Amino acid sequence: MARRPTSLAGRLLAFQLGLVAVVVLGVAAVSVAQSRYATEAGADRRARAVAEYAASVPVLRFELTEVAADGAQIAPVVEDLRTTSDVDSIVVTDAAGLVLAAPDDPRLLRTTLTPGDGDAAAGWSGGTTLGDRDVRAARAPVLGDDGALLGTVVVAIDDPSTAALLVTALPDLLTYLVVAGVLGVAGSVFLARRVKRQTLGLEPAEIASLTEHREAMLHGIREGVLGLDVEGRVTLVNEAAVELLDLPEDCVGTPLADHVPEEPLLGLLTGRSGTPEPDRMVVRSGRLLVLTRTDLERGGRALGSVTTLRDHTELVALQQQLVTSRDVSETLRAQTHEFANRLHTISGLVQLGLHDDVVGFIEALGRDSAAADAGVGRQLADPTVAALVVAKASLARERGAVLEVSADSGLPRVAPGLAADLVTVLGNLVDNALDAVGPTPGAHVLLTALVEGDDVLVEVADDGPGVDPAVLHSVFRRGVSTKDGEGRGHGLALVQLVCGRRGGDVRVDSPAGGGAVFTARLPVHADELAAPVGAA
Incomplete structure (x- = not known):
C-alpha cells in the first residue's frame, strides 16, 4: 500500500517545530554562555573578597610572622576560614610562593603556587588550575605591620559544569520552549490554511502534478495559446503561439505590446478592442490567423484573458481554389443554359x-x-x-x-x-x-x-x-x-x-x-x- 504523502500543514508544522528546536538550542547555548560569564564574574568577586578578608585576619598574620616555617599551626586557622566563608579551597603560601597550608588538598603542601601574573604583593583574580581542578581563584597578599610581604592567601571556587549551568537556565529555557512551540504551532496552522485557501485546497504534490500536466498539454496543443494578465503581460505561451506571433522565447512576464505593437492585433489580444468575438481574423507576418479570446474572472475579479490562435493560411488558399471552382461551375452552367x-x-x-x-x-x-x-x-x-x-x-x-x-x-x-x-x-x-x-x-x-x-x-x-x-x-x-x-x-x-x-x-x-x-x-x-x- 502506497504511503500517503504528508500534508502541507504537517510539513509546515514539522518545519516550524524543527525551527523552534534550533532556536531553543541556540537560546540554550547563549543562556549557558551568559550564565557561565555571570557565574565566573560572581566567583571572582567572591574569591577576591574572601582572600582579602583572610589576608587581614590578625591570627593568620601572626602565625606567618612567628612560625612561618611550620604550616601545621596555620592549617586549623585556614580551615576555619574556608568553612565559614563557604568556598572550595583556601591555600596559604609564604612570600616565595611555597604552600604552607592547604587543608582540602594536602598534595599541594610544599609545592610552589604562584597563580596569576605580576608581583605577588599585588592582588589578582581569574581562572586557573589548582591541582587537577579548573577553578576561579583570587590572590591577596598578607602584609606585616611594616608593610613587608609575609605570604599570600589564594581562594579558589570550582568552575561549574555545563550540566549545572543548564539546570540553572532550565526555567528560562522551558519558558522559551513553551512560548515558541505554541507560536510555532499556531503559525503553522494559520499559514497552512492561508496557503491552501490561495491554492484552492491543493497540496504541493498536486500543484506540481497539475503544473506538469499543464505544461505538457500547453506544448502538446497544435493551436497557439496565449495568456495575459490584466496589465497585458504574458503569463503563459506555447510554442505554436511563439511561432505564429513571432514572439521571443523568453517573453513570459513581459508586456505583449513590446513584441506585438501593431493594431488591430494588439487590441484584439489585450481586449482593448471591446467585447471578445469568436474567430476574429487578422494577418501577421504573412499568416492568416484566427483568434478567439476569452476573458477570465474569478469571484467577480478580472484575472486576464486566454487567446487561442489558429493558422488558416492554407485553409484560405484552399477556399480560394474552391471559390474558383465554384465560379467555373456556375459559369459553365450558365453557358450551358445559354x-x-x-x-x-x-x-x-x-x-x-x-x-x-x-x-x-x-x-x-x-x-x-x-x-x-x-x-x-x-x-x-x-x-x-x-x-x-x-x-x-x-x-x-x-x-x-x-x-x-x-x-x-x-x-x-x-x-x-x-x-x-x-x-x-x-x-x-x-x-x-x-x-x-x-x-x-x-x-x-x-x-x-x-x-x-x-x-x-x-x-x-x-x-x-x-x-x-x-x-x-x-x-x-x-x-x-x-x-x-x-x-x-x-x-x-x-x-x-x-x-x-x-x-x-x-x-x-x-x-x-x-x-x-x-x-x-x-x-x-x-x-x-x-x-x-x-x-x-
Whole structure:
C-alpha cells in the first residue's frame, strides 16, 4: 500500500517545530554562555573578597610572622576560614610562593603556587588550575605591620559544569520552549490554511502534478495559446503561439505590446478592442490567423484573458481554389443554359427550312461573342482574370443583368499568385453585386480593374438598393450578410482577408441614392506585373 504523502500543514508544522528546536538550542547555548560569564564574574568577586578578608585576619598574620616555617599551626586557622566563608579551597603560601597550608588538598603542601601574573604583593583574580581542578581563584597578599610581604592567601571556587549551568537556565529555557512551540504551532496552522485557501485546497504534490500536466498539454496543443494578465503581460505561451506571433522565447512576464505593437492585433489580444468575438481574423507576418479570446474572472475579479490562435493560411488558399471552382461551375452552367437556348433556336429555324436565317443567326452570335471577348481581352490582359470576367458576364446575362468592364480598366498580365488573389477578390465582389441587384431587368454592374502606383485597384459598382447602414461597418466580418439563408457572409470576409494578407484593404461606399461601390486595394511587387505566360 502506497504511503500517503504528508500534508502541507504537517510539513509546515514539522518545519516550524524543527525551527523552534534550533532556536531553543541556540537560546540554550547563549543562556549557558551568559550564565557561565555571570557565574565566573560572581566567583571572582567572591574569591577576591574572601582572600582579602583572610589576608587581614590578625591570627593568620601572626602565625606567618612567628612560625612561618611550620604550616601545621596555620592549617586549623585556614580551615576555619574556608568553612565559614563557604568556598572550595583556601591555600596559604609564604612570600616565595611555597604552600604552607592547604587543608582540602594536602598534595599541594610544599609545592610552589604562584597563580596569576605580576608581583605577588599585588592582588589578582581569574581562572586557573589548582591541582587537577579548573577553578576561579583570587590572590591577596598578607602584609606585616611594616608593610613587608609575609605570604599570600589564594581562594579558589570550582568552575561549574555545563550540566549545572543548564539546570540553572532550565526555567528560562522551558519558558522559551513553551512560548515558541505554541507560536510555532499556531503559525503553522494559520499559514497552512492561508496557503491552501490561495491554492484552492491543493497540496504541493498536486500543484506540481497539475503544473506538469499543464505544461505538457500547453506544448502538446497544435493551436497557439496565449495568456495575459490584466496589465497585458504574458503569463503563459506555447510554442505554436511563439511561432505564429513571432514572439521571443523568453517573453513570459513581459508586456505583449513590446513584441506585438501593431493594431488591430494588439487590441484584439489585450481586449482593448471591446467585447471578445469568436474567430476574429487578422494577418501577421504573412499568416492568416484566427483568434478567439476569452476573458477570465474569478469571484467577480478580472484575472486576464486566454487567446487561442489558429493558422488558416492554407485553409484560405484552399477556399480560394474552391471559390474558383465554384465560379467555373456556375459559369459553365450558365453557358450551358445559354447555348441550349441558341441550339433550340437553330433547330427551330432548320425545321422551318429557313437555312439563310440559320447562317445569319450563327454569324451574328459569333460577331457578338468575339466583340465581347476582344473588349475584355484588351482591357484585362491576364487570361485568368479575363476568363473569369467573361464567365461572370455570361452569368449576369442569365440573370437579366449587365456586367460591364469600364473604359478606365487596364490590367496587364500578372503572376499566378496575384492572379489567384484577383480571381478571389473580383469573383466575390461581382457575385455580391449580382446578388444585390437581383433579377431586376436592366440591372447594371460596372467593373474597374487597373494598376495605380504599387497597387492593383479593383472597383465593383452596382445600382442595387445599397448596403444597410446597420451593417455598413461590419459587412466584411465573417457571417455578416444582408441576405437570408445559411452559409452566407463569407465572400466579403474572404476578400478582406486576401487584401489584408497582402497589406491592402477593402472598403464600401453606399450613396444615399442607392447602389454600392466596393473598392479593393492589393499592393503588388514589380515582378508580379507583366509576367510571361507560365511564370511561377
